[in-house]
Amino acid sequence: MELDPKNDGKLLNMENDEIRMIFSAFNYVPSFALRATMLLGIPDILAMSKEPMTAENIVQRLPCKNPAAAAGYLKRIMDILIVPGIYSRSLVSTADGKSHEAAYGLTPVSRLLVKDDVQFTLRPIALLHSNQFFSVGFQHLHESLLEDRSPMEMAFGKTFYELHAERPEISSVFQDAMTCYSKYWMNVIVHEYDGFKNTKTLVDVGGGEGESINHLVAAYPHIHGINFDLPDVIKNAPPIPGVDHVGGNFFQSIPSGDTIFLKMVLHNNGDEECLMILKSCYEALPERRGKVVIGEHVLDDDSTDDDVQFLNTLDLIMLSVFLKGRERSFEAYKVLLTSCGFLDCKLVKLSRGVTLIEAYKH
Ligand SMILES: C[S@@+](CC[C@H](N)C(=O)[O-])C[C@H]1O[C@@H](n2cnc3c(N)ncnc32)[C@H](O)[C@@H]1O
Secondary structure (H helix, E strand, O other): OOOOOOOOOOOOOOOOHHHHHHHHOOOHHHHHHHHHHHHOOHHHHHHOOOOOEEHHHHHOOOOOOOHHHHHHHHHHHHHOOOOOOOEEEEEEEOOOOOOEEEEEEEOOOHHHHOOOOOOOOOHHHHHHHOOHHHHHHHOOHHHHHHHOOOHHHHHHOOOHHHHHHHOHHHHHHHHHHHHHHHHHHHHHHHHHOOOOOOOOEEEEEOOOOOHHHHHHHHHOOOOEEEEEEOHHHHOOOOOOOOEEEEEOOOOOOOOOOOEEEEEOOHHHOOHHHHHHHHHHHHHHOOOOOEEEEEEOOEEOOOOOHHHHHHHHHHHHHHHHHHOOOOOEEHHHHHHHHHHOOOEEEEEEEOOOOOEEEEEEEO
16 A cells, blocks of 8 residues: 555544544544433533532542542543533642642533533433434434335334334433423524514424423413424323413324414425425415414525534434434425415524524415
8 A cells, every 4th residue: 555645654643544534433432422421410510510620529429339440431531522622621730739630621512411400401402312222223324225214213113203102211312302402492582583472373383292382472471372293292291371282193284373383393304294294384374474483403505514514414313213304405495385385485593503484374
């Protein structure tokens, strides 16, 4: 093999194609390291401390059989989460003052993983995506091309929603993550978007256990809310003042309202299914200014390479779970909406990566 002159003998030179290739196959490691720190409650331990903590101090708060060894393991877990910006590392003096040792702290990213921070924790989302349920599905990604079945279905022999009905532990991890996603998005939506202020009856289609509509009805108490989802999901939904829970199938029909909210539902579905759902929405809206508000991550002409990489990753997760589910650009959503008769499609970009699409039935 001829040596490339840029491979100048430094093994760990990231310009070295061999190292880059091997490193790209290691991509799952930070995700599992992050999961380990969450399961150990490291973000919570660090949040309770005013100062960065050494690994030795952290393990004192854990029921470790061998604390000295555990501190060593923990350093190695924490160290690969420094460059991605998940935890911070600084040097502090050792107890004898003779040298320095590493101390770890939270960054704005890991602050979002603190369990008891009910307003802002994103821990359930990180727990869902680092769950073996997803990684087992991804082992079958290549076969999905050959068999035209979702990797998840190939792994478990069931579709995602069949699996939910049978495996309550998977369903609860998923619902916790959806509830968490809703808290994050709805917090932005109720503060920055005033498009629900004239709504009388709002139907949240595929609304899960009602987290999103709960926020909207609390912000606009004049709204009558209808939370619509599969009967198996609705049976676990808690009572919410001002909201009726209705079970059903959005491919058949959905309850009537003057505004329909569809958050993170269309990306679970292929174009044909989206057209069926949007037609059900169209039917459920009144003739004059009935409105659909879609909440999805979308790409547009201003998207950066990082935005595209994030959306492409989410897109592959949709493929892995639902096969036909996919992420779309604003233009692609516009095509779906206009072919169902919707007009005046508008992209509304809010802060923290939250995007909405509005469209009207005239
Ligand atoms: C990704 S979740 C989004 C939940 C919620 N909108 C949110 O943003 O957190 C998709 C929702 O669609 C519901 N769903 C799937 N198929 C459905 C169907 N045929 N009819 C009604 N709801 C359905 C699921 O149960 C799930 O709650």
